[in-house]
Amino acid sequence: MNVSDSGIVGTILTDNGFQLVNDTSEADVVLLNTCSIRDNAEKKVKNRIQELNTIKKKRGLIIGILGCMAERLKEDLITNYGVDVVCGVDSYRKIAEAINNSIDSSIALTVLNSQETYEGITPLQINTDAVTAFVSIMRGCENFCSYCVVPYTRGRERSHSVKSIITQCEDLFSKGYREITLLGQNVNSYRFNDGERTTDFADLIKQVAEINPLLRVRFATSHPKDISDRLIDVIASYNNICKAVHLPLQSGSSDVLKRMNRKYTREEYLEKIKRIKATIPDCSISTDIIVGFCGETPEDFEQTLEVMRIVEYDYAFMFAYSQRPDTLAAKKYADDISLQEKNRRLTQLINLQRDLSMASNRRDIGKVYEVMVEEQSKRSADKLFGRNSQNKVVIFDVGDFKKGDYAKVKILDCTSATLFGKTL
Ligand code: SF4
Structure with a gap:
């Protein structure tokens, strides 16, 4: 979401006469777009602010904080961290004015606005060299998972208009982008009513896929309670909708899921997985998992490992629970698993996932995939880097291809993270 924001x-600032530069040493203004989802993410930003303050003392610099940390910490960033501009997620239309005025005194703009979707603003593609792009289709979230700050920092859920999304995707395709990821905290609850009809996510992704068969479409993130049978059918029926579903599990224990306020049980989650696998047999499935959530017993943790083994995830993002201030969990439950135990469980999880990823990649040896060329491999000048529809990284020999082309690649070897092949 932050890439899109x-x-x-970027668009608002360039429209107001600002110029993008490639290096901090050339900048008069540095804006950090931040995330508050984990304590570690905030610590990194605070360290970066310290570094920027050193530069500021030497030659003058305007430091701005955008995103979730701006919403969460507000004026505290000015008072205690020497920040000049604090601009929350719904205040970006005023960012140029805020930067100009901050020369006189620091400014914090953090009022959430449930109507703001930035309609009419086409996000600047910062990496113009790429063939993959992100398009935000909605803002905010109202799920209130008990561990999560997003509903407080990003406000109420609202969907962008179908017209603005399609126009943006068409424009990106015409500029040479060949893969678009539709983004939202929970894309499955996308709904837009234009006065005549309501478009849901299944309708929307179909329309994006129909822009051109050469345009690949991905999406993130799905909420297990909302992913619909109709969406699964649509993914199966369009070649250019990627066969990769990211379905955050968070925990394999229904008791923990209840305390997390995830609104599905382990059994309901596994039913959705069964439906996906039956309808899209070549679909890769990835997930997010939190270990050491409040009250997670060894039995709860074992249930998470068990779900991982049943689903055979292709890859997973795994984290130790980090309590965030003001969330429901912080108010209601004790953060009672020691850091040592959280880390022990996390290591066990990572080891299991490494084995599952390795097994999944080994099953791909001998198969032929259509791989979209993204760039030259960073490790070797005579290899290309791309991804298959399943979102797996494929490294293969340089042929007569350019970025955005599709190559047929036979998989010959793998590690747990990468497939290696040769073009046919
Ligand atoms: S769905 Fe839950 S975890 Fe995801 S952003 Fe919303 S509240 Fe946070």
């Missing part, structure tokens, strides 16, 4: 800020 940075693009919105």
Whole structure:
């Protein structure tokens, strides 16, 4: 989401006479777009602010904080961290004015606005060299998972208009982009009513896929309670909708899921997985998992490992629970698993996932995939880097291809993270 928001800020600033530069040493203004989802993410930003303050003392610099940390910490960033501009997620239209006025005194704009979708602003694509792009289709979230700050920092859920999304995707395709990821905190609850009809996510992704068969479409993130049978059918029926579903599990224990306020049980989650696998047999499935959530017993943790083994995830993002201030969990439950135990469980999880990813990649040896060329491999000048529809990284020999082309690649070897092949 932050990539897309940075693009919105980029457009607003360039429209107001600002210029993008490639290096901090050339900048008069540095804006950090931040995330508050984990304590570690905030610590990194605070360290970066310290570094920027050192530069500021030497030659003058305007430091701005955007995104979730701006909403969460507000004026505290000015008072205690020497920040000049604090601009929350719904205030970006005023960012240029805020920067100009901050020369006189620091400014914090953090009022949430449930109507703001930045309609009419096409996000600047910061990496113009790429063939993959992100398009935000909605803002905010109202699920209130008990561990999560997003509903407080990003406000109420609202969907962008179908017209603005399609126009943006068409424009990206015409500029040479060949893969678009539709983004939202929970894309499955996308709904837009234009006065005549309501478009849901299944309708929307179909329309994006129909722009051109050469345009690949991905999406993130799905909420297990909302992913619909109709969406699964649509993914199966369009070649250019990628066969990769990211379905965050968070925990394999229904008791923990209840405390997390995830609104599905382990059994309901596994039913959705069964439906996906039956309808899209070549679909890769990835997930997010939190270990050591409040009250997670060894039995709860074992249930998470068990779900991982049943689903055989292709890859997973795994984290130790980090309590965030003001969330429901912080108010209601004790953060009672020691850091040592959280880390022990996390290591066990990572080891299991490495084995599952390795097994999944080994099953791909001998198969032929259509791989979209993204760039030259960073490790070797005579290899190309791309991804297959399943979102797996494929490294293969340089042929007569350019970025955005599709190559047929036979998989010959793998590690747990990468497939290696040769073009046919
Ligand atoms: S769905 Fe839950 S975890 Fe995801 S952004 Fe919304 S509240 Fe946070």
